[in-house]
Amino acid sequence: MLRLILARLLAMIPTIAGVALIIFVLFSVIPGSFASALMDDGRGAMDPEVAARMRAALGLDDPLIVRFGRYMRQLMTGDLGTSFRTGEPVARLVGQRIGASLELALAAMGFAMLIGIPLGFYAALRPGSLVDTLAMIGAVSGLSLPKFWLGLMLMYLFAVHLQWLPSFGYGGWRHLVLPALALGVSPLALLARTTRASVLDVINADFVRTARSKGMSETRVVTWHVARNALLLVLTTVGLQFGALMGQAVVVEKLFSWPGLGNLLVESVFQRDIPAVQGSILVLVLFFLVINMLVDIAYVLIDPRIAVQAS
Amino acid sequence: MRAMSTSNTSLAGLAFARRSMPPLRWVLVGLVTLCAVVALVSPGRAQTTPRTGGVLRMTAPYGSTLTSLDIHTTPRAQDGIVAKVLHRSLYAWDSAKNVPVLELAKSVSVSTDGLVHTFKLRDDAYFHNGRKMTADDLIWTYTRLMDGTKGFPGARFVRLIKGAVDVEKGQAKEIAGLRKIDDLTLEMTITDKVNPGFYFIDDVTAILPREVVESGEMLTKPVGLGPFKFVEHVPGSRLVATRWEKFYKPGKPYLDKVVVLIMGEAAARDAAFRSKEIDLSILGPAQYVAYQADPALKDGIIDVAEFFTRTMGMNPAFKPFADKRVRQAINHAIDADLIIKRLVKDKAVRASAWLPAGLDGFDAAMKPYAFDPEKAKKLLADAGFPNGFEFEWTTSQNESWGLPIVEAVIPMLAKVGITLKPKLIEAAVLSETITKGDFQAYIWSNSSGPDPVASLKRFHSATPHTAGNYVDFKNPAYDKLVDEAAAATDAAVRTEKLRAANAILYDEAPVWFFNYNKAVMAYQPWVKGLQRNATELTHQYPEDLWVEATSPAQ
Numbered sequence: 001m002l003r004l005i006l007a008r009l010l011a012m013i014p015t016i017a018g019v020a021l022i023i024f025v026l027f028s029v030i031p032g033s034f035a036s037a038l039m040d041d042g043r044g045a046m047d048p049e050v051a052a053r054m055r056a057a058l059g060l061d062d063p064l065i066v067r068f069g070r071y072m073r074q075l076m077t078g079d080l081g082t083s084f085r086t087g088e089p090v091a092r093l094v095g096q097r098i099g100a101s102l103e104l105a106l107a108a109m110g111f112a113m114l115i116g117i118p119l120g121f122y123a124a125l126r127p128g129s130l131v132d133t134l135a136m137i138g139a140v141s142g143l144s145l146p147k148f149w150l151g152l153m154l155m156y157l158f159a160v161h162l163q164w165l166p167s168f169g170y171g172g173w174r175h176l177v178l179p180a181l182a183l184g185v186s187p188l189a190l191l192a193r194t195t196r197a198s199v200l201d202v203i204n205a206d207f208v209r210t211a212r213s214k215g216m217s218e219t220r221v222v223t224w225h226v227a228r229n230a231l232l233l234v235l236t237t238v239g240l241q242f243g244a245l246m247g248q249a250v251v252v253e254k255l256f257s258w259p260g261l262g263n264l265l266v267e268s269v270f271q272r273d274i275p276a277v278q279g280s281i282l283v284l285v286l287f288f289l290v291i292n293m294l295v296d297i298a299y300v301l302i303d304p305r306i307a308v309q310a311s
Numbered sequence: 312m313r314a315m316s317t318s319n320t321s322l323a324g325l326a327f328a329r330r331s332m333p334p335l336r337w338v339l340v341g342l343v344t345l346c347a348v349v350a351l352v353s354p355g356r357a358q359t360t361p362r363t364g365g366v367l368r369m370t371a372p373y374g375s376t377l378t379s380l381d382i383h384t385t386p387r388a389q390d391g392i393v394a395k396v397l398h399r400s401l402y403a404w405d406s407a408k409n410v411p412v413l414e415l416a417k418s419v420s421v422s423t424d425g426l427v428h429t430f431k432l433r434d435d436a437y438f439h440n441g442r443k444m445t446a447d448d449l450i451w452t453y454t455r456l457m458d459g460t461k462g463f464p465g466a467r468f469v470r471l472i473k474g475a476v477d478v479e480k481g482q483a484k485e486i487a488g489l490r491k492i493d494d495l496t497l498e499m500t501i502t503d504k505v506n507p508g509f510y511f512i513d514d515v516t517a518i519l520p521r522e523v524v525e526s527g528e529m530l531t532k533p534v535g536l537g538p539f540k541f542v543e544h545v546p547g548s549r550l551v552a553t554r555w556e557k558f559y560k561p562g563k564p565y566l567d568k569v570v571v572l573i574m575g576e577a578a579a580r581d582a583a584f585r586s587k588e589i590d591l592s593i594l595g596p597a598q599y600v601a602y603q604a605d606p607a608l609k610d611g612i613i614d615v616a617e618f619f620t621r622t623m624g625m626n627p628a629f630k631p632f633a634d635k636r637v638r639q640a641i642n643h644a645i646d647a648d649l650i651i652k653r654l655v656k657d658k659a660v661r662a663s664a665w666l667p668a669g670l671d672g673f674d675a676a677m678k679p680y681a682f683d684p685e686k687a688k689k690l691l692a693d694a695g696f697p698n699g700f701e702f703e704w705t706t707s708q709n710e711s712w713g714l715p716i717v718e719a720v721i722p723m724l725a726k727v728g729i730t731l732k733p734k735l736i737e738a739a740v741l742s743e744t745i746t747k748g749d750f751q752a753y754i755w756s757n758s759s760g761p762d763p764v765a766s767l768k769r770f771h772s773a774t775p776h777t778a779g780n781y782v783d784f785k786n787p788a789y790d791k792l793v794d795e796a797a798a799a800t801d802a803a804v805r806t807e808k809l810r811a812a813n814a815i816l817y818d819e820a821p822v823w824f825f826n827y828n829k830a831v832m833a834y835q836p837w838v839k840g841l842q843r844n845a846t847e848l849t850h851q852y853p854e855d856l857w858v859e860a861t862s863p864a865q
Contacts (some may be wrong), residue, residue: 038385048775050463085385140353152582260547263376267376
């Protein structure tokens, strides 16, 4: 197990370095700069001398290779750089946001798992039934609903009309409900479909038939054999979706004024705050990699054969 | 007499009633008392005198975050909203009179040549850390802004002070034009005879305490001279500030607390406003129509024609645009009124020329270019383009001055033979593209006030392209008029020169004059004291705002 974790951790290094290189090159060649973004509301022409000084102060006049070298040196010491926008360390900016992002992602994924997995399971145990049909129609709808639209509908229903929940903002569980629902519907739908497919696949397997023929009760067959074996695919989906949720939350965070990492990333792109963009993306990638590593570890715990194969 | 007699009869009747029907009297007294009590506690009762206390929930609608809490580093409108809460500059904007007024000084005396301004500073202005403001704070602030190793946006204003440029270039450590007479007297020598109020009003020149800036705390716990002191900032979500008890205006601020909610999404603001979670919300064109049509919301709308002029700039380096007749033809070929009505939903005022209404030099009698395609065709033919031409129009996605407008113009110009090809770019890239001159035509919304001279100087031939003369306008007669307006001591002469210069712009048509922005804000019925700030409607001076007891905010 330790070797597996170590191998996964080592594999992260080239991935992160590759991502860092791609982001750096990408944001070095796209048009626009921090100085030009400050003028985007047309309130006044940026004095050319000021803009030039700003560029020099931010180190943007240096050759690309020099900037990349400086950036990589900083990264190796764990320094994500300094935000052009606020003048604060990017690590601090990311640190301010990561908690809110995790909170939202956990709530959304919790909601998705709580409803999606049992629903998929139930639908698979009764294929062709009304519940199965409705669940799958709901799943397809859930996958195709745009998050922005869904979030708005939730706002108007629960905040404007019913006035049960606040329509936006951060602080306390009441503020969390609507963004979590808006973000969680898509993974819920995916989990329901995946669970159903996985259970259906397992439920017709030879070892399940054997278990039944040995006289094992249906409850025990389902909980012991079917659920455990179906869990692998479900777990993969949960892991991938949870990692992706952090990035997908951009729209929802913006809509609900949720102070998450996605919100920071988008605004930093608009304002060409390159260090903040790079830092945010790197943290999101790192988060994704860690989640995947945890999923791999969970595989081993669920199915020891994987550990044997890996070794 | 008849009246007297009637009155006597009534009194007699009342006396009779008093004697014969005591229960009725008590019923009447009871009813009157009940009415008085109901009137006092009624939630719909409108107060006329400001109420102290309460919370105001403003919105910062221009993005999903604030740029920086160090206000010297950001010129964006979004950060200006917070600046008005926490900070103060030497001057403030009087929205009623549309002029800058002294804010941190009680008086100013000006030398006969108009270059030396001696400010008697307020002796009751305290930073939120409790320290009293002195002349040293102004000197330190302006010197900081001229730090040549940094790119402070406020440098362009402070450069007006004699010797400021030397500091910027690293040739001096102190600004020669700033002299402390005593703790509360500051002498400022400027290089041009202008009203410094237009320069030292901007939030990027707010007076900050040196010790807080140098400690680095300004980035996380800003300290200023404003009516509210910082409490918390949840990045991307809100900023909270509480009443500053030592604020220098007696009895102000009225509010206990201000919450600035960062809400970049218009639809989310709409939901929050309807559910009464926010008190103020800036409206876009579509919402403006919806709110006007809603009986519950239509009375809570405030608007103002802001000092922003939306235009299509034409690059004279592109051959057709070098000819004045082509530029005039474009102004005649586009039905701007129709676009304003249908697309901008009347959330704009048709522009006649560059200077917007409310500014000195604006000529109300000047009629905008008439929509006249036939005249446009004739002008094009006279200019040697009888079959029109093709050009590329650089634009952002903006709904009020971006791609939707350009798309609406395509068929209009096609009717006079001009083929228009939109080139869509990101808003953050637009300014860079225009500054570099990498366009044939562009559409943008630019600040055109509050200083009319500075506004017209944009088109002065001495103004570099990168500093705002994006259409490289050159006209000696125009330059002369603007220079004369800047030098004029007589207000009437100044107005006359400004009008004449604006008229040249109209005739030369270096741009397509589209509209002046009409900013529209929705407010809840309990919010009072809103100001029609033409420099930016969202930039409310919060010390003048108050809320009735009916406000649900706690």
